[in-house]
Amino acid sequence: MENIIEVKNLEKGYKDKKAVKGISFDVRKGEVLGFLGPNGAGKSTTINILATALKADGGQIKFNGQNVKENTLYVKKNIGIVPQDLAIYEDISAERNVKFFASLYGIKGEKLKEKVKEALQFVGLYDRKNDKPKTFSGGMKRRLNIACAIAHNPKLIIMDEPTVGIDPQSRNHILNSIKNLQKGGATIIYTTHYMEEVEEISDRIIIMDHGTIIAEGTKEKLKENIQDEKVYVIETDNAEKLSDDDFFEVEGVKKVTILKNRVEITCLNTVENLDKLIMTMMNKHCKINNVTTNSASLERVFLNLTGRSLRD
Ligand SMILES: Nc1ncnc2c1ncn2[C@@H]1O[C@H](COP(=O)(O)OP(=O)(O)OP(=O)(O)O)[C@@H](O)[C@H]1O
Ligand SMILES: [Mg+2]
Structure with missing residues (x-):
């Protein structure tokens, strides 16, 4: 299968702390990749570097065969990141939130309207489009966070713990959305602390700990060791x-x-x-x-x- 992401010897430290210690891995086109690890493993650091929100200290990343460092704009346009910490504006309407983020990718006019509508419908918030996030439940805010990341139809969607602290209904909605995004041709990297979610949606899994990758493979393959x-x-x-x-x-x-x-x-x-x-x-x-x-x-x-x- 073709790779959408190829990471080689990726390194990142914060002051005296090495958060990512030279990891290498691939992400395959069209898969849902479960990205797991205990607190502080280095997941968010890795993900934020992939999404160009953070600079690596060393290593190489290719996106669709292109070097990320030299093609930052192309990569930014084709990746959507749902950050671990909510990145939405509480005081402007849900619709204007999504509009703002989609417009950052150069989408304008009628196309912008259409994409914003699609994204809000996708996360089940279209009927609340005129309301401000400050009136939303935690789960609804998480869903809006996702809408903001997908309105520009990215090829790769990275979700960093999108289901933390939400009600089961919103959780199901998000998990179904992920399956639908995959059906629509997107590739998804998914981080969570809920193993049952990983069982449900991941095609492949990477487990990180202390800045290194300690296991990688399909669920079946990972289970073989303890069968x-x-x-x-x-x-x-x-x-x-x-x-x-x-x-x-x-x-x-x-x-x-x-x-x-x-x-x-x-x-x-x-x-x-x-x-x-x-x-x-x-x-x-x-x-x-x-x-x-x-x-x-x-x-x-x-x-x-x-x-x-x-x-x-
Ligand atoms: N901005 C920062 N400044 C200093 N250290 C940081 C910073 N961000 C992360 N770290 C440290 O780097 C290591 C990896 O953090 P990271 O957030 O990538 O882990 P994580 O796997 O996402 O953890 P969690 O499951 O808690 O979200 C941790 O030891 C963390 O304390
Ligand atoms: Mg994290």
């Missing part, structure tokens, strides 16, 4: 009575995490040992409240790789 494991989550009132060693005596146990009200035990998929694990706990007079089994999930892939959960 031979299962995790039992056993809820109990008094896990403090237990020690790791109690469980390691049971066949097939690979890892044990004892938390206040539950134990998480990673086991080989091929060994049937749940009865023995429960017996171990009952022998220590632990009351079993619930047992769930987690098979390979992206959340677990992420946890395995970064040692942290995506939503920490």
Whole structure:
């Protein structure tokens, strides 16, 4: 498949802090790329450099085969960025907000009117076009933020946590919008802290941590590494009575995490040992409240790789 973005050895530091440490990756034309990582991983820094809002210290980026440094204007015209922090004017109408951003790309007159209408309809805010964002809910502001970024029909749309702190209805609206943008031929880079969103919409995933890329591939490929494991989550009132060693005596146990009200035990998929694990706990007079089994999930892939959960 053709690449819309090719990044080589990208570097960026802030004073004494290296935020991006020489990363290389490609973005394929027409895909939704999930861009994940714990807080401070370097996602926004990378994304803002791609969108030409921030200057890199080193490395090379190509957009549609053209060097971004030498063709900044072309790149700006063809990329839309939905920033992590809302970039809308609270005191002018929704319509004038979108008009303002679209006009920055040189769109004028009837075409401008038409594009603004399309963008507002797309995010479901056309009937509120005359209202000011200060009267909007958080989710509506997020949707307006998206309208401002897409009115000029960019080929690549970069969204930095567009669904933070919003209601489920707006979230669904945004996720459906992303699917529709993709159907319309756009490429989307998507950052989020919600794993279920990534499961739903991403074709491919890049996981960043501490300024480097630590994993890359399709969901299926990333899950392969943990396919031979299962995790039992056993809820109990008094896990403090237990020690790791109690469980390691049971066949097939690979890892044990004892938390206040539950134990998480990673086991080989091929060994049937749940009865023995429960017996171990009952022998220590632990009351079993619930047992769930987690098979390979992206959340677990992420946890395995970064040692942290995506939503920490
Ligand atoms: N303007 C800045 N000045 C100084 N340091 C910064 C600045 N912006 C980011 N950093 C630092 O660079 C690192 C990467 O930050 P970045 O915002 O790219 O992370 P992120 O992956 O987007 O995190 P989050 O999930 O919290 O949005 C962090 O350690 C952050 O503190
Ligand atoms: Mg960020």
